[in-house]
Amino acid sequence: MSLEEAKKIAAYRAVDEFVRNDQIVGIGSGSTVIYAVERLAEKVHKEKINVICIPTSFQARQLIIGNGLKLSELEMHPEIDVVIDGADECDENLTLIKGGGGCLLQEKIVASCSKKMVVVADYTKDSKTLGQQYKKGIPIEVVPMAYIPIRNKIQNLFGGKLQLRMAVAKAGPCITDNGNFILDWHFPTGDHDWTKIGTEIGMIPGVVETGLFVKMAEKAFFGQSDGTVKEKSS
Numbered sequence: 001m002s003l004e005e006a007k008k009i010a011a012y013r014a015v016d017e018f019v020r021n022d023q024i025v026g027i028g029s030g031s032t033v034i035y036a037v038e039r040l041a042e043k044v045h046k047e048k049i050n051v052i053c054i055p056t057s058f059q060a061r062q063l064i065i066g067n068g069l070k071l072s073e074l075e076m077h078p079e080i081d082v083v084i085d086g087a088d089e090c091d092e093n094l095t096l097i098k099g100g101g102g103c104l105l106q107e108k109i110v111a112s113c114s115k116k117m118v119v120v121a122d123y124t125k126d127s128k129t130l131g132q133q134y135k136k137g138i139p140i141e142v143v144p145m146a147y148i149p150i151r152n153k154i155q156n157l158f159g160g161k162l163q164l165r166m167a168v169a170k171a172g173p174c175i176t177d178n179g180n181f182i183l184d185w186h187f188p189t190g191d192h193d194w195t196k197i198g199t200e201i202g203m204i205p206g207v208v209e210t211g212l213f214v215k216m217a218e219k220a221f222f223g224q225s226d227g228t229v230k231e232k233s234s
């Protein structure tokens with residue numbers, strides 16, 4: 001089974017198990033969530049259920065609109081029943097690295113407003129400790145004017161190296177949906193207290209949010225190469 005099929009079976013399982021009639025559903029970002037929205041649209045149109053969707057990015061908004069689903073926002077629906085989102089990596093405690101696609105800030109806000117966060121991913125995202133599978137570092141969204149001092153402070157405090165993420169089809173840095181930069185932190189290997197590190201980095205002036213999601217996800221589904229779906233719960 002291909003990686004795409006592995007993403008699809010995980011996403012379908014999450015929607016089937018977690019989405020019910022009359023729910024407010026957070027829609028995550030990334031390539032796996034595309035399948036979750038596909039399944040959600042199928043369910044809404046076939047079963048005639050009422051679901052209101054809250055996006056976590058420009059991409060999610062486009063997915064909701066493109067699939068004919070009901071779009072809303074936190075201003076109107078500040079309490080979400082469940083958010084279904086992807087992850088770049090998920091450790092044994094369901095601590096996540098997110099933001100590989102640059103969408104971490106709105107994703108974390110929506111997750112913080114959700115009763116449940118469910119992760120959908122393929123088997124390459126499943127690991128024991130962070131950094132085992134995902135080698136691109138922890139994304140940190142920062143206010144552009146502060147990226148150099150923030151880079152230096154994190155390197156001095158915690159070690160490793162931070163790299164300004166560059167855009168692909170544009171000269172210069174990658175700009176997030178919120179007009180900020182992203183620093184990817186290649187952290188030192190070993191055991192880490194992610195709650196403490198996430199909190200301390202979050203307190204540095206100019207840091208908008210980190211892609212470290214600690215104690216937020218309650219369930220993760222990983223599509224496997226043999227066609228089964230592995231589950232992890234917090």
Ligand SMILES: O=C[C@H](O)[C@H](O)[C@H](O)COP(=O)(O)O
Nearest residue numbers: 030031032086099101102103
């Ligand atoms: O910024 C992107 C998001 O955090 C995604 O949810 C994450 O990168 C996983 O995306 P994918 O499902 O494409 O691997």
